[in-house]
Amino acid sequence: MDDEKLLVFLALQAGLHGSVKTSTARIAGHFRVSQQTASRKLRNLKKAGLIRLFAGPSGCTVSLAPEGARLLRADFLSLKQVFGPGTKKMLRGKIKDGLGEGRYYVSRPYYLKQFKNLLGFKPFFGTLNLIVDIAELNSFLLGLHPIKIEGFETDERSFGTIRAFKVTVQGKQQAALIMPERTAHPKNEIEVIAPTNLRKKFKLGQGRQVTLTA
């Protein structure tokens, strides 16, 4: 029994917002593991913030925590891409006006050279900042080949390693989704670079919806 299977099992009984009264022995029986293991796994899920758990001498009641629901939703979206009827890999995001910071670091020569070599284009000096759904983002990125853009340091500051993914913007424009390598769990904000000024080309303003495909 892996953690995620247990989470699904609980979600099916408790629902996304409800709760279920059960026992560690019952769970153990279902997965054919020991009562001790069921108990421990349950506590682990609680510690990980995925479920809410109240356990006592009369059994335990469990409900999904928001983080647990989000995790399952991400799994669901991944599988939907596999089984869903003709769903192409796609990610929608809303434009957020950036701080002009992107223009600066995209144009650093050390990055620039790698962009050219590894992505196949010289990016416009500016980035398109998009707000996306984290679950959708994870599902979208899963299965794409990450391209590693190495970081570097100057006397003043350090520039971290970047993960880049080749994408298409609005179904037409070659581009790349980029994000810091460091963050284990991606934020809900991503940046897109392309050979041209995407804002101009597609007449995009703040709040407008953009579609990335892969």
Add this chain to the structure above:
Amino acid sequence: MDDEKLLVFLALQAGLHGSVKTSTARIAGHFRVSQQTASRKLRNLKKAGLIRLFAGPSGCTVSLAPEGARLLRADFLSLKQVFGPGTKKMLRGKIKDGLGEGRYYVSRPYYLKQFKNLLGFKPFFGTLNLIVDIAELNSFLLGLHPIKIEGFETDERSFGTIRAFKVTVQGKQQAALIMPERTAHPKNEIEVIAPTNLRKKFKLGQGRQVTLTA
């Protein structure tokens, strides 16, 4: 990285029927584990019959085996029950004419007593045999409380332990889905018992479709 996550990762890249050329290092990088672990897990999935794998000094190409696709489909259906829009727990099956065997063992006193006590009804002496989709069945059963009907032995033969699940037939009739306890992976055939003769009540003949809800 658990096995199932890896399978999803591969499925997203290879598709259900295609294949993908990759390397253990790339997979390892994605899940942030060692190359060795990725290699071993891949071989495990192959040994388990979930993927087809050709590995060599120039990388490896992977495709989903039918069993792997089935496993993912089961997961997908489970999650669909959680996230799907208003999908109630439901299982469809096609009637298969039984051998009259059900009539015999359902009426064994030792079973009968437990059916009454644990299911809350005295079953009609006969079973309705249904052919179902294994993935749907697994997803349906996941989350239902199994009720254990103990087996017993006579001088002539032994009667195994039965797992029973309370269900509703055609949205109206109280009933129970029963299956042998033994089998780890359920067959695609189940039996249904109810207080009344389901065949008569719903005018069911071979091949007719029946809906169970829970």
Add this chain to the structure above:
DNA sequence: ATTACTAGTCTTCGAGTAC
């Protein structure tokens, strides 16, 4: 560059048991 074996370490499991 690959895959994958071996060996040592670390994690996870379940029986026994306390409460």
Add this chain to the structure above:
DNA sequence: TGTACTCGAAGACTAGTAA
């Protein structure tokens, strides 16, 4: 009945390295 602790055994992980 429950949950959950300890601890010895079984399994999984990574580093080093062969091919």
